[in-house]
Amino acid sequence: MNHNHFDVIVIGAGPAGLTVGIYLSRGKMKTLILNEGAVGGQTVLTHEIANYPGIEKISGFQLARTMKAQALNFGCTIKSNVRITKLEIGNNIKTVEINGKDLFTSDSVILATGGKSRSLNVPGEEEFKGKGISYCATCDGDFFQDKNIIVVGGGNSALEEAVSLTKYANSVTVVHQFDHFQAFPQAVEEAKNNPKIRFLMESKIIEFNGNERLEKVKIHNQSSNEIIEKPIDGVFILIGYEPNTEKLKGIIELNERNEIVTNDKMETKIRGVYAAGDSTAKRYRQITTAVADGTIAALGAIEYLNTKKFKNVV
């Protein structure tokens, strides 16, 4: 088994984790970023970013790629698409094992595990993914030219994408579990004014059916308790994100929404363990807030490491 010691191990390589990597490596801290998926996290899901200060317009992929290059250029080690098989962070020396074979230790850990698209978790969803079920309107919208589709959700993404999908689709039905939308009023108004969009409120898809591709869905109306079967060509599931904290349960303090609890210094209750980005408990999830969290966590970790080294010397 390979073993290597780092000053800091960062778990997650979205904007928060990469910012940590940039700051720590530039501060000459030996830093390792481990990521279970592709580098960039949710950022690569964004086609165009226009509100990142200092950059007028950039694709999410390009921004993530630049952040990665910056971290690497300062000497950070990044391992992506790994599987974290053991995480022991309660002690003075932290231990992370990946892929059941490589062991890394560190003095500090920063959790920047980000979030992932929520799925409905109902029968047929996995089976028809890519065969009628999609999570990305900009990627797959053009497959549904003149088709009848459903958009699930009631937030800004769902309503904005519903409007955008009317460029292709014959009809778009928005299925939302509540009797009101979470989206901003202007997004709601735009969707309501679009003649191709209709709404099924207080309703949930409970099953996807078809043969080789999606053909129909079962919808439960929670107000009337009625279940209807609706023939459909495609369903776009846009119901927001959830934190990637499954592996942290029982290890770190999580709130009722499974978000990591930190103080304003991005410290968790475990000494030497910080958290940053979308997996933490906070109000606004933006690339800019993730970057800010990452900066605070990195500076906190540097201070922690310097204090620790000073104590060891004395």
Place this chain on the structure above:
Amino acid sequence: MLQTNLTHLTSEEKFNQTLKENENVMVCCGRMGPMCIPVYEAMEELQPTYKNVKFADMEFDSVTGNVIRSLPETKNFNGLPFTVYFKNGKVVKATSSIQSIDQITEILDANFGK
């Protein structure tokens, strides 16, 4: 042009030649978009381990992309990217939409071995 370090299949001739010269081929046909990038990145990560597999990409919107789009195995697909695995020139598996590295590894192991 796709921004990956995989072999780019930019013509039907190159596609046919790649299938002829390699027993095991994985082709990811997509765009530099949210659902495709994770698959390309997984392929880049797996490339050094699976020396017996040729990892290639193809632009979905190109004329060449038609060789993947018109396969019987992808006729029901409507989620990018379209990923097709070939053994001795024949399709052994095809997937639609985003796939994790574990899902890809499982297919590679099942069809090509290491």
